Amino acid sequence: MSISTAKDKDLECSHCGEKCDQELIESNGQNFCCEGCRMVYEILLENDLDNFYCVADAPGVSSKKKKASNFEFLKDEAFANSLLDFKNEEISKIRFYIPAIHCSACIWLLEKLYKLHSGIISSRVDFNKKTVIVSFKHQEISLLELVKLLDSIAYTPDIQLENKKSTSSPYRRIWLQIGIAGFVFGNSMLFSLPEYFGLNLFDDDIISKIFPFLNAVLALPVVFFAAQDYFKSAWGVLKQKQINMDVPISIGIVTLFVYSYHIIFFQSGLGYIDSLSGLVFFLLLGKYYQQKTFDHLRFDRDIQSFFPLSVTKIKGQQEEQVLLNSIIPSDILKIRNEEIIPADSLLISDEASIDYSFVTGESLPEIKQKEELIYAGGRLKGASILVQVKKSPSQSYLAQLWDDESIQQGAKAQVQSTTDKISKYFTAVVLAIAFIAFGSWLYLGDFESGIRAFTTVLIVACPCALALATPVTLGYAMRMLSKAGFFVKSTQSVEDLSKIDSIVFDKTGTLTYSDKAEVVFDGNMPEHKVLAAVKTLFNQSKHPLSQIIYNWLPFYPTQEIEDYKEISGQGISAKVNGQIIKLGKKQFVDNQATDFDKKANSSQVFINVDGLTYGSFNVKHVFRENIGDLFDSLKTDYKLNLLSGDQAAEKEYLTQWLAEENMHFEQLPGDKKEFITKWQDAQQKVMMAGDGLNDSAALRKSDFGLAITESTRQFSPACDGILLGENLKQLPNIMKFSKAAFKLVIAGFILSFLYNVVGLSFAVQALLSPVIAAILMPISSFSVVLLATLGTRYLANKYLLGTEKSRDI
Numbered sequence: 142m143s144i145s146t147a148k149d150k151d152l153e154c155s156h157c158g159e160k161c162d163q164e165l166i167e168s169n170g171q172n173f174c175c176e177g178c179r180m181v182y183e184i185l186l187e188n189d190l191d192n193f194y195c196v197a198d199a200p201g202v203s204s205k206k207k208k209a210s211n212f213e214f215l216k217d218e219a220f221a222n223s224l225l226d227f228k229n230e231e232i233s234k235i236r237f238y239i240p241a242i243h244c245s246a247c248i249w250l251l252e253k254l255y256k257l258h259s260g261i262i263s264s265r266v267d268f269n270k271k272t273v274i275v276s277f278k279h280q281e282i283s284l285l286e287l288v289k290l291l292d293s294i295a296y297t298p299d300i301q302l303e304n305k306k307s308t309s310s311p312y313r314r315i316w317l318q319i320g321i322a323g324f325v326f327g328n329s330m331l332f333s334l335p336e337y338f339g340l341n342l343f344d345d346d347i348i349s350k351i352f353p354f355l356n357a358v359l360a361l362p363v364v365f366f367a368a369q370d371y372f373k374s375a376w377g378v379l380k381q382k383q384i385n386m387d388v389p390i391s392i393g394i395v396t397l398f399v400y401s402y403h404i405i406f407f408q409s410g411l412g413y414i415d416s417l418s419g420l421v422f423f424l425l426l427g428k429y430y431q432q433k434t435f436d437h438l439r440f441d442r443d444i445q446s447f448f449p450l451s452v453t454k455i456k457g458q459q460e461e462q463v464l465l466n467s468i469i470p471s472d473i474l475k476i477r478n479e480e481i482i483p484a485d486s487l488l489i490s491d492e493a494s495i496d497y498s499f500v501t502g503e504s505l506p507e508i509k510q511k512e513e514l515i516y517a518g519g520r521l522k523g524a525s526i527l528v529q530v531k532k533s534p535s536q537s538y539l540a541q542l543w544d545d546e547s548i549q550q551g552a553k554a555q556v557q558s559t560t561d562k563i564s565k566y567f568t569a570v571v572l573a574i575a576f577i578a579f580g581s582w583l584y585l586g587d588f589e590s591g592i593r594a595f596t597t598v599l600i601v602a603c604p605c606a607l608a609l610a611t612p613v614t615l616g617y618a619m620r621m622l623s624k625a626g627f628f629v630k631s632t633q634s635v636e637d638l639s640k641i642d643s644i645v646f647d648k649t650g651t652l653t654y655s656d657k658a659e660v661v662f663d664g665n666m667p668e669h670k671v672l673a674a675v676k677t678l679f680n681q682s683k684h685p686l687s688q689i690i691y692n693w694l695p696f697y698p699t700q701e702i703e704d705y706k707e708i709s710g711q712g713i714s715a716k717v718n719g720q721i722i723k724l725g726k727k728q729f730v731d732n733q734a735t736d737f738d739k740k741a742n743s744s745q746v747f748i749n750v751d752g753l754t755y756g757s758f759n760v761k762h763v764f765r766e767n768i769g770d771l772f773d774s775l776k777t778d779y780k781l782n783l784l785s786g787d788q789a790a791e792k793e794y795l796t797q798w799l800a801e802e803n804m805h806f807e808q809l810p811g812d813k814k815e816f817i818t819k820w821q822d823a824q825q826k827v828m829m830a831g832d833g834l835n836d837s838a839a840l841r842k843s844d845f846g847l848a849i850t851e852s853t854r855q856f857s858p859a860c861d862g863i864l865l866g867e868n869l870k871q872l873p874n875i876m877k878f879s880k881a882a883f884k885l886v887i888a889g890f891i892l893s894f895l896y897n898v899v900g901l902s903f904a905v906q907a908l909l910s911p912v913i914a915a916i917l918m919p920i921s922s923f924s925v926v927l928l929a930t931l932g933t934r935y936l937a938n939k940y941l942l943g944t945e946k947s948r949d950i
Contacts, residue, residue, distance in 0.1 A: 190257075233278075258282050260282030263276045319426060356412055392599055485517050496520040523705045593907045597913075628864075645830065651831055655689070671722075679691040700717050711728075829843035874941055878936055
């Protein structure tokens with residue numbers, strides 16, 4: 142390694158790309174502008190991460206002007222823990238704001254942090270927010286060491302400003318590029334105005350010679366600043382031996398620039414600088430429009446924008462449902478079995494079993510003791526608990542759980558895969574057509590027409606409209622669905638919904654109201670002391686039957702319970718006041734119990750106290766309004782099945798709409814999952830509609846998992862969509878809307894292909910100028926977006942919202 146004062150100011154740093162104008166460090170055959178860049182380069186080299194420099198051109202962040210950072214305050218364990226999103230005995234999780242994130246190479250490197258230290262489990266970058274979420278083993282690497290590691294590779298976390306929004310506009314740079322290109326476009330057109338009309342306004346040879354050279358000078362900032370993003374993108378993918386649409390665009394720009402300079406310096410003409418600057422100007426306008434479109438879609442994808450998650454708050458001796466965003470630190474919340482902890486909280490109850498599988502991927506519950514911190518995102522397993530909120534709840538964090546890739550099925554949408562494949566070959570075909578057109582005109586002896594055909598083919602043919610068809614249409618469909626009370630996880634989920642041909646329904650809490658039922662006790666009514674214990678036990682469970690009976694029983698003071706257990710699809714048990722109480726199905730409570738009278742259209746929940754079965758609560762369900770119309774509308778287009786964990790009490794009632802062989806009762810959660818697997822093996826696309834409580838395995842296994850909920854506190858990350866129970870009757874229209882929206886995507890494809898075919902047919906004949914081609918490119922994208930938005934709005938009015946609600950869209 143050698144260090145010297147830089148003599149050649151044109152040398153660029155191999156890491157960050159800046160000029161080595163002050164200091165030159167040579168190491169391993171590479172040049173570096175400072176010791177920091179050399180160190181980062183060698184760290185990446187030692188860990189086999191040198192492909193970082195192939196992802197983008199000069200991707201590194203300069204360390205030359207970086208101030209020395211002092212992170213010793215992270216030695217304070219209490220403060221360090223306050224920064225964490227999650228922590229257990231082995232794993233910690235934190236979100237860093239890193240301002241230095243600026244390109245795809247940054248994402249590539251930051252998502253491979255596990256290669257830099259074995260204690261790092263995973264890292265995930267949100268490019269738009271410039272954040273990275275890191276999961277690490279705190280026994281192997283402390284938070285201080287993690288931050289120093291990031292600092293050493295020039296991605297220093299901004300801990301103080303982590304939650305602050307940037308005041309600078311994300312579009313500042315592109316507006317500057319558009320301004321420069323527009324300025325040059327206007328002036329070069331002014332210089333070329335006499336030539337447009339075949340006039341010679343300037344007899345002075347000096348003036349006539351100045352204009353071409355002014356054009357040549359004006360072209361430089363357009364090519365080397367306004368258009369540089371296209372060159373960087375093209376060079377980056379070419380280094381990876383791949384190709385994207387920026388490659389032909391870059392070739393077109395370079396061709397116009399070189400040919401214009403040839404005309405200016407060797408033929409004393411004005412060249413095509415007006416076409417070149419106009420081309421870049423309109424390309425940038427199209428790029429800006431596309432960025433704004435995707436930013437709009439990102440807003441619509443965020444569940445917190447339209448899903449008011451609520452929680453149970455304890456106020457005095459009363460329980461009340463309140464919106465999550467109204468909760469503040471020090472509030473007392475009640476969490477029931479299977480509910481998700483909505484905020485970092487202190488455990489007030491003696492003990493709790495928390496499942497953090499949504500956060501860590503580990504399904505083994507963790508036992509927490511009184512006054513221990515419980516992190517948001519954990520799911521309670523066992524008896525209900527009281528917690529005191531320590532941090533303000535975050536709907537966005539829960540939305541992150543719902544949208545987490547580890548929870549999703551992971552299959553990429555078929556239509557998006559098709560789009561990616563088409564786009565991959567599209568560019569190669571366009572390049573081939575451009576060279577064939579150029580060769581043909583050259584063969585005919587018309588070099589100028591060949592140049593025009595070559596450049597316009599490269600510019601006018603664009604897969605942008607093709608790429609926009611799917612996300613814009615389905616993204617806008619997500620927005621319309623949310624207005625109808627139907628919330629979907631992603632645009633992929635809308636596509637999956639459109640392909641469903643079989644629907645499986647749960648019964649209790651799905652087809653029936655979870656808060657409306659007639660309850661009759663059959664048997665020997667227990668004494669009040671026992672009923673107090675029974676009511677306390679019912680209040681531990683979120684199951685609709687438990688909540689119905691809990692609300693039916695008279696008021697009793699809450700009793701202390703221990704050893705709470707809930708077996709999904711069977712029942713619940715616990716020790717209350719020294720008595721062992723079981724509530725649930727007959728076989729769970731007591732296989733030897735005598736049959737009690739069975740009420741028509743009702744479900745039975747048996748009571749057993751210390752081995753003595755008192756009788757059963759007979760719950761007569763109330764089916765949702767227009768349930769018959771729901772089945773009649775769906776069965777013409779879909780195969781319908783009913784899977785219920787309850788007894789077959791309502792079977793006779795349901796036979797007026799469903800065939801007997803399509804109804805299956807007393808099904809355990811595992812049975813439901815196997816049933817769906819069997820139908821999928823028969824090439825059926827299955828949607829599972831359940832209450833999200835005991836159906837998580839079936840919801841996740843199905844092609845589309847739909848959670849039906851009465852209250853928004855029943856948040857289920859395992860599902861693909863959430864439908865408010867009052868809107869279940871709209872399911873047939875929702876299904877029709879999804880299929881129509883998918884057809885709209887196909888229409889967008891057709892429109893895009895027609896545009897490209899027509900545009901190319903004119904371009905190969907040299908009938909288009911590069912400026913017109915550049916104008917047509919954003920127009921094609923705009924037309925697809927217009928078709929998507931207006932078409933989706935029309936479909937929403939037709940199927941979902943009706944004429945009255947449509948005014949609010």
